Amino acid sequence: MTHVRLSPADVAACRNPLAGALTLPPAAYTDPAVWEIERKRVLAASWTPLARVDQVPGAGDYVSADLAGEPVMVVRGEDGAVRVLSRVCRHRAALVADGAGCRRLFTCPYHAWSYDTAGALVRAPLMEGADGFDVAAHGLREIRSEIWEGFVMATLDADAPAFAPQVSGLADYFANYNLGGFVVARTLDYAHGWNWKVLAENFMEAYHHIAAHSKTLEPGYHARDSQVPDTDQPWSILHMPAADRDAPQPDVPGLEDWQVRDLIAAIAFPGLMLAMQGPFMAWYQMTPQAADRLDLKIHLCFPDWMQDLDDYAAIVDGAEAATRAIHAEDIAANDLVWAGLNAPLSRPGPLSPLEKSIWQMNQWWLSRMGL
Ligand code: FES
Ligand SMILES: [Fe+2]
Incomplete structure (x- = not known):
């Protein structure tokens, strides 16, 4: 220690x-x-509060935050679920979003990889020649979260008690x-x-x-x-x-x-x-x-x-x-x-x-x- x-x-x-x-x-x-x-x-x-659920009322609404150094965002998905996703692109780590707004897709400004509102990678242009590249394995990382009294709480610790x-x-x-x-x-x-x-x-x-x-x-x-x-x-x-x-x-x-x-x-x-x-x-x-x-x-x-x-x-x-x-x-x-x-x-x-x-x-x- x-x-x-x-x-x-x-x-x-x-x-x-x-x-x-x-x-x-x-x-x-x-x-x-x-x-x-x-x-x-x-x-x-x-556990850290990142947003209120009322700040992301509709599908695609998101609010950015910083969780102990990890750039994250609270996003309401097309399925209505509120998730906390890392904003770090799974290609070469550019941040895919900043601030707050509403998007159907989070398209990385660097090479245009696009993620949906649940964080899944749905488009990665010109990657056809990359051996074994699996789109499904390169979604934005989801951060553990819990909604308490309207607060979206999150932690980087997978083992933290609820x-x-x-x-x-x-x-x-x-x-x-x-x-x-x-x-x-x-x-x-x-x-x-x-x-x-x-x-x-x-x-x-x-x-x-x-x-x-x-x-x-x-x-x-x-x-x-x-x-x-x-x-x-x-x-x-x-x-x-x-x-x-x-x-x-x-x-x-x-x-x-x-x-x-x-x-x-x-x-x-x-x-x-x-x-x-x-x-x-x-x-x-x-x-x-x-x-x-x-x-x-x-x-x-x-x-x-x-x-x-x-x-x-x-x-x-x-x-x-x-x-x-x-x-x-x-x-x-x-x-x-x-x-x-x-x-x-x-x-x-x-x-x-x-x-x-x-x-x-x-x-x-x-x-x-x-x-
Ligand atoms: S760093 Fe995001 S697409 Fe390349
Ligand atoms: Fe005071």
């Missing part, structure tokens, strides 16, 4: 019970050697929300110069409301009130109760009052990140690119029935403005963290009890890293 360059003392400090636990050491975020191992053991071996049973507690918690009925209304694109765990940690604690969001989130959702339930499954939930428990709430089908009122952040490790506010879901789709770089798409999602509301466009506009404003505050905080993590004297710090989700993530991460 490859040696991970984190000291046993630092690992032990992370492994302490929360009240005495320290953060991961800076090298866990900044060291390219850690990243190389993490990419295999954590990112390639886990996703749904690992998040049964998360599904129970959100049962009223009918997550499977949400649709993507708008997507916000960001690129950030931090390790992906900096974003995940920022996403999963409300302690920073008192400073980073002192004028925006803290007045409505006090840091001190936030709670994180125990679980032995690989996910975490951050419940941020509204400060005003008596404010009148709109009636939202299926949801109890507190579910309309309160903010809830959730993560299925390592990268399915959801922020719920009643009938609004912000899905943070994170694509780690290197130790110090990630792409982020924030998908603003609403229950499908809301699309018929007269003021739907205004609701989506409002969600975008609020999401961008909060994220701008988080970007500022994460930039500061990243500068500090890269400083020569940077050392692990103590976690607040309010940062239980970070502690939960760290235990999982250390185990996946073999530490």
